[in-house]
Amino acid sequence: MDLFLELFTDYTLRTVALGTAVLGIVSGALGTYAVLRRQSLLGDAMSHAALPGVVLAFIITGSREPLVLLIGAGIAGIIGTLFMLLITRYTRIREDSALGIILSVFFGFGLILLQVVERLGLPNRAGLNVFLFGQAATLLFRDVVLMAIISLLVISIVILFWKEFKLLSFDSDFGASIGFNMVWLDILLISLLVVAIVIGLQAVGVVLMSAMIVAPAAAARQWTDSLSIMMILSAIFGAISGISGAIISSTGAGLSTGPVVVLVISTIVLFSVLFATKRGVVWSWYSRLRRQRMLILESVLNNMLKLAEQHDDPTHPHALVVLEAMNHGQGGVKNTLSELIKRGWVVQIDPTHFSLTAAGIEEAETFLLQNN
Amino acid sequence: MSASTEILLIAIVTAVACAIPGVFLVLRQMAMMSDAISHTVLLGIVLGFFAFQSLDSPWLIPAAAIMGVITVFLVEMFVNTRLVKEDAAIGIVFPALFSIAVILISRYASGVHLDSDAVLLGQLEFAFFDRSQLFGLDIAHALKVMGIILILNVILLLLFYKELKISTFDAGLAAALGFSPVLIHYGLMMMVSITAVGAFDAVGSILVVALMIAPAATGWLFTDRLDRMLIYAVVAAVLSAVGGFAMAIWFDTNMGGSMATMCGVVFIIALLTAPDRGLIAVALRRMRQRWEFSQTMLAIHLLNHEGTDAEEDECRVDHLWEHLRWQPDFAEQVIRYAEGHGVVRRQRGILNLTDEGRAIAEKAMVR
Numbered sequence: 059m060d061l062f063l064e065l066f067t068d069y070t071l072r073t074v075a076l077g078t079a080v081l082g083i084v085s086g087a088l089g090t091y092a093v094l095r096r097q098s099l100l101g102d103a104m105s106h107a108a109l110p111g112v113v114l115a116f117i118i119t120g121s122r123e124p125l126v127l128l129i130g131a132g133i134a135g136i137i138g139t140l141f142m143l144l145i146t147r148y149t150r151i152r153e154d155s156a157l158g159i160i161l162s163v164f165f166g167f168g169l170i171l172l173q174v175v176e177r178l179g180l181p182n183r184a185g186l187n188v189f190l191f192g193q194a195a196t197l198l199f200r201d202v203v204l205m206a207i208i209s210l211l212v213i214s215i216v217i218l219f220w221k222e223f224k225l226l227s228f229d230s231d232f233g234a235s236i237g238f239n240m241v242w243l244d245i246l247l248i249s250l251l252v253v254a255i256v257i258g259l260q261a262v263g264v265v266l267m268s269a270m271i272v273a274p275a276a277a278a279r280q281w282t283d284s285l286s287i288m289m290i291l292s293a294i295f296g297a298i299s300g301i302s303g304a305i306i307s308s309t310g311a312g313l314s315t316g317p318v319v320v321l322v323i324s325t326i327v328l329f330s331v332l333f334a335t336k337r338g339v340v341w342s343w344y345s346r347l348r349r350q351r352m353l354i355l356e357s358v359l360n361n362m363l364k365l366a367e368q369h370d371d372p373t374h375p376h377a378l379v380v381l382e383a384m385n386h387g388q389g390g391v392k393n394t395l396s397e398l399i400k401r402g403w404v405v406q407i408d409p410t411h412f413s414l415t416a417a418g419i420e421e422a423e424t425f426l427l428q429n430n
Numbered sequence: 431m432s433a434s435t436e437i438l439l440i441a442i443v444t445a446v447a448c449a450i451p452g453v454f455l456v457l458r459q460m461a462m463m464s465d466a467i468s469h470t471v472l473l474g475i476v477l478g479f480f481a482f483q484s485l486d487s488p489w490l491i492p493a494a495a496i497m498g499v500i501t502v503f504l505v506e507m508f509v510n511t512r513l514v515k516e517d518a519a520i521g522i523v524f525p526a527l528f529s530i531a532v533i534l535i536s537r538y539a540s541g542v543h544l545d546s547d548a549v550l551l552g553q554l555e556f557a558f559f560d561r562s563q564l565f566g567l568d569i570a571h572a573l574k575v576m577g578i579i580l581i582l583n584v585i586l587l588l589l590f591y592k593e594l595k596i597s598t599f600d601a602g603l604a605a606a607l608g609f610s611p612v613l614i615h616y617g618l619m620m621m622v623s624i625t626a627v628g629a630f631d632a633v634g635s636i637l638v639v640a641l642m643i644a645p646a647a648t649g650w651l652f653t654d655r656l657d658r659m660l661i662y663a664v665v666a667a668v669l670s671a672v673g674g675f676a677m678a679i680w681f682d683t684n685m686g687g688s689m690a691t692m693c694g695v696v697f698i699i700a701l702l703t704a705p706d707r708g709l710i711a712v713a714l715r716r717m718r719q720r721w722e723f724s725q726t727m728l729a730i731h732l733l734n735h736e737g738t739d740a741e742e743d744e745c746r747v748d749h750l751w752e753h754l755r756w757q758p759d760f761a762e763q764v765i766r767y768a769e770g771h772g773v774v775r776r777q778r779g780i781l782n783l784t785d786e787g788r789a790i791a792e793k794a795m796v797r
Binding site for chain 1: 451456459460461462464465469485508511513517518520521522525526529530532533536537539561600604636637638639642643644646651667682683684686687688689691693694697701707709764788
């Protein structure tokens with residue numbers, strides 16, 4: 059409880075939690091498209107590709123203003139994206155290799171530029187660490203305000219181009235055939251993704267930013283088939299992991315915010331994959347089990363009806379061995395019979411003989427009708 | 431051996447050792463797996479450090495390599511639920527494992543020399559100071575490690591060349607012939623992991639990706655044959671290593687960074703200039719095809735009207751563009767192109783086909 063109180067009273071914690079929440083919302087929302095379009099690793103590549111942009115912006119302007127660095131990072135990310143599109147469109151090299159090359163080469167070039175900064179006598183080692191791992195604790199309230207404004211802008215564009223982006227994600231060829239310029243929409247959407255990545259760099263850093271793009275959306279995907287609901291859920295998951303990550307990391311020394319946020323969102327993914335309704339692993343395992351039991355139930359009931367038809371008395375008792383033989387020796391007949399007894403469709407005459415009740419006959423006949 | 435020769439040698443050996451498994455990653459569309467593995471081996475090293483209480487233990491490399499294979503296994507487990515696509519699975523698994531590693535380091539191992547950024551960036555410059563013994567020779571530790579890994583990679587490549595080739599290009603056939611694609615897959619992943627662990631001491635984990643992917647992709651731009659692709663990839667790797675070394679000396683910069691940059695430069699040069707598949711070759715081919723197609727159109731048009739009453743009007747040089755619905759300038763260029771190739775001849779403002787031009791038009795129309 060004290061922790062939640064601190065959320066409202068402690069300036070640093072409040073700022074960090076707000077920042078990571080904003081980041082979670084915008085990366086969750088944009089990540090939805092990345093995951094649906096199978097471009098999850100684009101986020102990873104573009105966050106690395108941003109390094110030379112950040113450093114160049116710093117070298118050129120000499121300013122450490124977040125906005126300046128963000129613009130530099132954004133430009134580098136977009137150049138990286140265009141480069142990737144060029145490689146995949148005109149050569150046989152595929153997207154995964156193109157991403158790998160851009161990620162590592164841009165990053166390597168960024169490292170060289172960092173050394174130039176060092177040569178100029180400016181402190182940078184700390185700066186690099188912030189870029190790599192993020193340092194949410196250094197967030198100022200005005201940084202958060204800037205993040206929020208940019209996020210708002212990004213999200214308004216998403217809403218404005220809602221149906222175009224939907225078309226791009228699900229049926230790009232159809233979109234092109236009815237006259238939308240899909241290439242430009244593609245570039246616009248990726249640019250928005252780059253912006254979302256760049257505003258997260260200061261908080262969680264390069265390596266973990268990719269998880270913030272992919273994980274909330276992958277978790278949200280498990281709960282719904284609707285794009286709008288998926289996006290809202292994804293943003294909520296992002297925000298939850300941001301806030302709880304900030305709170306948890308404030309409790310222990312040596313727990314930096316970025317990794318904790320990533321572990322929280324990874325847990326949400328794991329939970330969603332296991333327990334999501336309809337799609338989740340546990341859910342589908344359980345429903346398969348139920349279907350299986352229902353099938354045996356029907357077939358045993360059916361067999362008993364068939365046997366009963368051989369006799370004048372429909373409630374004539376039948377031997378267990380006969381029923382088991384009729385079920386092709388698949389087993390589970392005994393359990394099924396006790397289930398049928400529980401439902402009042404079958405009564406046990408003696409240890410090895412069972413007969414249908416009136417309700418059971420009716421039930422078996424409706425099953426038969428449904429199946430024919 | 432002088433320090434700089436030895437560093438250059440480490441750079442070359444590392445680059446070549448990375449390029450060999452890289453070729454198969456590129457061909458199997460698993461390039462980003464190298465990124466994932468090169469990050470998660472950090473967790474393997476941390477856990478290995480806790481187990482053996484030393485950063486010099488030779489067991490750290492196997493521990494880290496096993497973590498790389500575990501990463502692949504976890505990704506595949508996610509994919510097999512069919513709930514998450516492969517790209518998303520990679521993007522979830524490796525940051526999670528990496529996060530655990532970062533937290534473990536900062537909580538329990540902050541006193542030791544196990545900086546996560548040293549792991550990410552590598553320090554080839556200082557490799558010279560870490561000495562080791564091999565057959566009585568005093569060589570840099572990194573050279574010994576990478577040399578062993580390179581030899582291992584080459585031996586495995588030669589031993590399993592056929593299996594790797596067949597399972598890369600036709601996994602179904604490989605399975606039908608009795609090679610287990612799964613076994614080969616995990617064997618390859620083990621190779622990638624071991625190479626990544628060894629290499630990131632020298633160049634850091636992010637730049638391992640550059641050394642694995644860029645030379646292999648460069649090689650693929652030049653050939654369709656696996657054996658040649660391997661050779662070209664190795665050549666590209668050596669060029670990148672030497673170029674990176676030279677660049678680092680000239681500009682006095684980070685060795686890993688300049689090697690990665692040179693990988694990119696070599697790749698871009700290949701991308702532009704590779705015969706047949708480079709961007710320039712593709713652009714030239716498209717341009718030539720455009721001219722040739724237009725020339726054929728022109729020849730067909732002329733053949734159609736050859737010897738008819740309308741010839742005077744249809745084949746007039748100044749009116750041609752109207753009939754073919756071309757821009758006037760473009761029509762003029764096509765005519766000049768066709769004249770240059772001996773397809774048409776101008777006579778008093780009328781365009782006539784040569785015998786060669788007639789053959790072109792007839793051949794195009796019969797098809």
